[in-house]
Amino acid sequence: MNLQIKRTNKVLLTGWAVIDLILFVMYLMEVFRGDRTAGYMVVFSAFSILPLVVVCQLYKRGLDDEIKYFIVFGYTLMYGFVLMTANTDIVWTYILPMLSFLVLYHNPRLIVLSGVISTVLNLLSIFLRFHRSEITDLFDKDVRIQIAVLSVCYIALYFATVLYRRICNENAVFNDEVERQKEELFQQAEELEALNGELNRYSEDLLVKNDQLKEMAMQTIMTIANTIDAKDEYTRGHSRRVSEYSAAIAAEMGFSEEELRDIRFTGLLHDIGKIGVPDNVLNKPGRLTSEEYQLMKDHTVTGGEILKDITMIKDLDIGAKYHHEHYDGTGYPEGLRGDEIPLTARIIGVADAYDAMTSNRVYRRHLPQDKVIEELKKGNGTQFDPKACSILLRLIEENRLPGFNPDDESIEVKQATQILTRVIDKAEEAALEDMQLDELTGTLSREHGMKVIQNEIGKHGTGSIFAFDIDNFRRVNEKKGFVTGDRYLSRAAEEIKSLVKDITVCRFGSDEFIAYLPDADSEEDAVRMAEKYIAAIRDISLNDPSYSMLSVSIGITPVSTEKDRIMVLYENASKALFVAKQYGEGSFFYHGLDMSEEDDVAVANSADLRYIVDCINSPDKESLQESFPEAYAVSEAARELMKENGDDIYITLFTLRLKDGDQLNTVSRTELMDILERSIGKHLEKCCVALKYSNLQHVLLIGGLDEGGVRQTINKITADFYRVNTAREVEVHYDTAELAKPLLFEAGKV
Numbered sequence: 001m002n003l004q005i006k007r008t009n010k011v012l013l014t015g016w017a018v019i020d021l022i023l024f025v026m027y028l029m030e031v032f033r034g035d036r037t038a039g040y041m042v043v044f045s046a047f048s049i050l051p052l053v054v055v056c057q058l059y060k061r062g063l064d065d066e067i068k069y070f071i072v073f074g075y076t077l078m079y080g081f082v083l084m085t086a087n088t089d090i091v092w093t094y095i096l097p098m099l100s101f102l103v104l105y106h107n108p109r110l111i112v113l114s115g116v117i118s119t120v121l122n123l124l125s126i127f128l129r130f131h132r133s134e135i136t137d138l139f140d141k142d143v144r145i146q147i148a149v150l151s152v153c154y155i156a157l158y159f160a161t162v163l164y165r166r167i168c169n170e171n172a173v174f175n176d177e178v179e180r181q182k183e184e185l186f187q188q189a190e191e192l193e194a195l196n197g198e199l200n201r202y203s204e205d206l207l208v209k210n211d212q213l214k215e216m217a218m219q220t221i222m223t224i225a226n227t228i229d230a231k232d233e234y235t236r237g238h239s240r241r242v243s244e245y246s247a248a249i250a251a252e253m254g255f256s257e258e259e260l261r262d263i264r265f266t267g268l269l270h271d272i273g274k275i276g277v278p279d280n281v282l283n284k285p286g287r288l289t290s291e292e293y294q295l296m297k298d299h300t301v302t303g304g305e306i307l308k309d310i311t312m313i314k315d316l317d318i319g320a321k322y323h324h325e326h327y328d329g330t331g332y333p334e335g336l337r338g339d340e341i342p343l344t345a346r347i348i349g350v351a352d353a354y355d356a357m358t359s360n361r362v363y364r365r366h367l368p369q370d371k372v373i374e375e376l377k378k379g380n381g382t383q384f385d386p387k388a389c390s391i392l393l394r395l396i397e398e399n400r401l402p403g404f405n406p407d408d409e410s411i412e413v414k415q416a417t418q419i420l421t422r423v424i425d426k427a428e429e430a431a432l433e434d435m436q437l438d439e440l441t442g443t444l445s446r447e448h449g450m451k452v453i454q455n456e457i458g459k460h461g462t463g464s465i466f467a468f469d470i471d472n473f474r475r476v477n478e479k480k481g482f483v484t485g486d487r488y489l490s491r492a493a494e495e496i497k498s499l500v501k502d503i504t505v506c507r508f509g510s511d512e513f514i515a516y517l518p519d520a521d522s523e524e525d526a527v528r529m530a531e532k533y534i535a536a537i538r539d540i541s542l543n544d545p546s547y548s549m550l551s552v553s554i555g556i557t558p559v560s561t562e563k564d565r566i567m568v569l570y571e572n573a574s575k576a577l578f579v580a581k582q583y584g585e586g587s588f589f590y591h592g593l594d595m596s597e598e599d600d601v602a603v604a605n606s607a608d609l610r611y612i613v614d615c616i617n618s619p620d621k622e623s624l625q626e627s628f629p630e631a632y633a634v635s636e637a638a639r640e641l642m643k644e645n646g647d648d649i650y651i652t653l654f655t656l657r658l659k660d661g662d663q664l665n666t667v668s669r670t671e672l673m674d675i676l677e678r679s680i681g682k683h684l685e686k687c688c689v690a691l692k693y694s695n696l697q698h699v700l701l702i703g704g705l706d707e708g709g710v711r712q713t714i715n716k717i718t719a720d721f722y723r724v725n726t727a728r729e730v731e732v733h734y735d736t737a738e739l740a741k742p743l744l745f746e747a748g749k750v
Contacts, residue, residue: 008068009067010059012068012071013052013055013056013059016075016098017052019094019098020048020052020078023044023078023082023094024041024049027041040085043081044082044085047080047082048077048078048082051075051078052074054074055071055074058070068102068107069110072110072114072117076117076118076121079095079098079118080121083125084125084128092122092146093149095118098114102157102161107165108161108162108165111154111157111158112158115150115157119154122146122147122150126138238355238359239267239268239269239270239271240268241351241355241359242267242352243263243265243266243267243268244264244267244402245267245392245401245402246263246266246267246347246348246351247264247267247402248400249347249350249351249388249391249392249395250263252391252394252395253387253391262314262315262344263344265313266313266315266318266320266344266348267319267348267351269303269316269319269320270303270319270320270348271299271303271320272302272303272306272320273298273300273303273304273306274299274303275306277295277296277298277299297324297332297333298333300320300321300322300323300324300332300333301333303317303320303321304317304320304321304322305317306320315342315344318342319348322334322342322345322349323345323348323349323352324349325341325345325346325349326349326382326383326384327346327382327383327386328382328383330382330383331349341385343385346388347385349384349385349388350384350385351392353379353383353384354372354376357371357375358372369396372396373393373396376389376396377393436448438507440486440489440507441489441490441507441513442490442493443496443497443505443506443507443513444504444506444507445506445507446506446507446508446509448506449504449505449507449508450506450514452504452506453504453506453516453566456516457516457559457562458562459518460518460562461559461560461561461563461564462518462560463516463517463518463520463558463559464517464521464525464526464529464557465514465556465558465566465570465573466496466514466515466516466526466530466554466555466556467508467512467513467555467573467574467576468492468496468512468513468533468552468553468554469554469577470511470512470551470552471581471586472549472585473485473510476488476549476550479549480549484546487546488549488550489507491540491547492513492537492550492552493513495533495536495540496513496515499515499517499532500517500519500520502518503515503516503517508570514570514573516559517529518559523590526558526590527556527588530556530588531588533552534552534554534586534588537550538586551585552586553577553580553581553585553586553587553588554580554588555573555574555575555576555577555588555589555591556589556591557575557576557591557592558592572591573591574611575607575608576589576590576607577589578607578611578614579591579607608653608655608697608735609651609653609736609737610737611631612634612651612653612699613651613737613739615631615632615634616635616639616651630691630693630694633691634651634691634699637689638651638689638701640689641689641701642703642739644687644703648704648706648738649701649703649738649739650701650702650703650705650737650739651699651700651702651736651737651739652699652710652714652734652735652736653693653697653699653734654676654680654699654732654733654734655696655732655735656672656673656676656697656730656732657730657731657732669695669696672725672730673695673696675724676698676721676732677690677698678724679720680698680700680717682716682717683713683717683720685704685705687703687704687705688702688703688713689701700713700717714736718732718734
């Protein structure tokens with residue numbers, strides 16, 4: 001701001017000096033013409049030049065703020081002298097240049113001050129001229145023009161000064177802001193320069209650490225690969241060799257350095273899925289069973305799942321998942337063919353096969369080199385990608401495949417491999433133990449429990465199978481919450497395990513337990529155990545409000561011989577459980593080989609049919625096929641019949657029984673079932689399907705008939721059976737239901 005004032009002062013002093021110079025020259029010319037005297041010039045110089053010199057000296061001394069008033073005072077002295085001594089009428093205009101210059105100060109008060117002084121001087125000049133009779137009228141035209149012009153100039157210059165002052169103030173604020181921003185930018189530039197220096201240092205550190213991380217990543221992956229290889233006694237170094245072979249093939253294909261790094265990592269981890277394959281399968285010297293072979297095949301999918309979420313290395317999972325796909329589409333897991341198989345997987349696939357053929361395995365020694373080349377050529381274009389296989393053959397022929405010695409690995413990798421191998425072994429042992437027990441109830445898991453119960457049946461050959469089911473378990477979870485449901489399960493399991501000392505219990509479903517009691521070898525013993533358990537559960541629900549909804553139903557079936565199969569016994573116990581639930585919550589039913597009470601026969605037959613209908617409507621067909629193949633066969637037949645005839649399908653279950661409750665011997669049972677089968681066959685309509693359900697039961701599926709037609713068909717079948725059968729002590733029970741609305745509409749015996 002001071003610099004701007006200084007420049008303005010200099011401009012005004014310069015303008016003042018120019019005006020003085022012009023006037024001095026003009027008056028000097030008048031002196032030479034004789035219009036003025038030399039004395040006048042001396043006085044003029046005193047009133048004009050001397051003030052200018054004084055003010056210039058003040059300017060040099062640095063009086064920047066006050067000097068404008070000295071300029072106005074000094075110039076006014078000159079203006080007043082000239083105005084009073086002028087020989088011309090226009091001398092009053094000499095004030096106008098100085099007033100114009102004063103605008104530069106953008107100080108309205110200064111303009112007002114100058115205007116007032118100059119106006120006073122002009123009025124004095126007018127009166128003086130009037131007194132000297134130079135003008136005869138104070139309101140002469142020239143006087144009026146003089147006053148008007150000066151007034152207009154003063155007013156215009158005043159408003160111009162106000163406007164200029166505002167503009168200057170705004171400019172000053174703007175300039176200050178610009179200066180402030182410039183300072184901030186300069187400061188930020190300095191800070192950025194400092195940060196840039198730090199970033200450069202950090203960048204250098206990161207490059208060093210990045211190299212260290214790459215080395216650590218390689219060592220980590222090497223450790224994992226070695227650990228995987230260690231599971232198979234004959235594959236030491238396999239993953240490392242596949243990695244290097246794959247990189248060599250990829251290099252010939254023109255892969256970049258980054259792509260070669262990725263394929264090395266992918267090759268190292270291509271067999272990571274084998275971590276889930278049991279050691280006894282990996283190291284089995286003989287031929288694998290179909291189940292074991294499937295386990296081996298599944299290692300590709302398992303490996304892909306393990307690696308799929310790792311994004312640091314591009315497409316890391318595809319080598320693990322697809323390296324056993326064949327170029328002709330005969331591989332696994334998805335049967336991809338040709339270019340559908342990712343290129344990385346095709347490269348790793350041929351490298352993996354080459355190393356497998358050139359390495360000793362538990363089931364064979366390595367193949368000779370000429371045989372390996374023969375096998376590679378045979379598989380070129382069928383098992384292997386043609387380009388990758390051709391490159392591998394060329395590398396073999398030119399002896400350019402990289403070598404690798406597992407003993408050359410760093411001590412860190414070796415130690416880490418040993419530690420990780422021990423950790424995985426311990427984890428597998430713990431996982432195996434966890435798989436054998438249900439975490440919540442402490443009972444045996446389903447798969448393990450069924451095996452244990454089957455072994456126990458083989459030892460004892462007697463006893464009973466109990467099926468326990470918590471009543472309305474879904475309602476318990478919905479009303480009281482899943483935590484309460486878990487407590488109900490745990491408490492029910494505790495009571496089961498405390499029934500007798502020698503008991504085997506497994507959790508068979510979400511709310512179902514299967515137990516084997518070898519000492520409950522009679523119906524009386526089994527009923528007594530069931531009553532004991534039901535009473536214990538009832539006491540708990542009555543005495544403890546937190547178990548107010550706890551109720552358990554029980555189905556029981558006897559074990560006859562040590563050859564009885566657990567799934568057949570489970571089927572019978574489930575049927576008995578179904579009957580028990582018909583009697584109400586907290587009930588039990590014993591599914592004996594023979595039943596003396598008529599009501600029990602009817603209820604059991606009804607339960608069998610309801611159980612079949614439930615199986616038909618069950619969405620879990622895979623589990624049904626495994627646990628109850630007879631019901632599964634009926635279910636599939638019903639589905640096929642529904643496709644042809646819509647939902648109007650009726651199902652009838654025929655059951656043979658002796659009137660006196662004795663058991664049919666094997667010969668009689670076979671003969672009677674043949675008679676029943678022939679009777680059904682004679683009256684089998686076009687839209688009917690008949691299947692044997694058990695050694696005393698036959699199922700008939702009927703489509704395309706109404707309820708009356710179904711009854712008529714059943715009557716014809718039973719009438720034909722009794723006409724052929726001479727053993728009148730045998731009776732045929734039947735139960736019928738409509739699958740579209742599976743409710744029993746007729747049951748009876750003939």
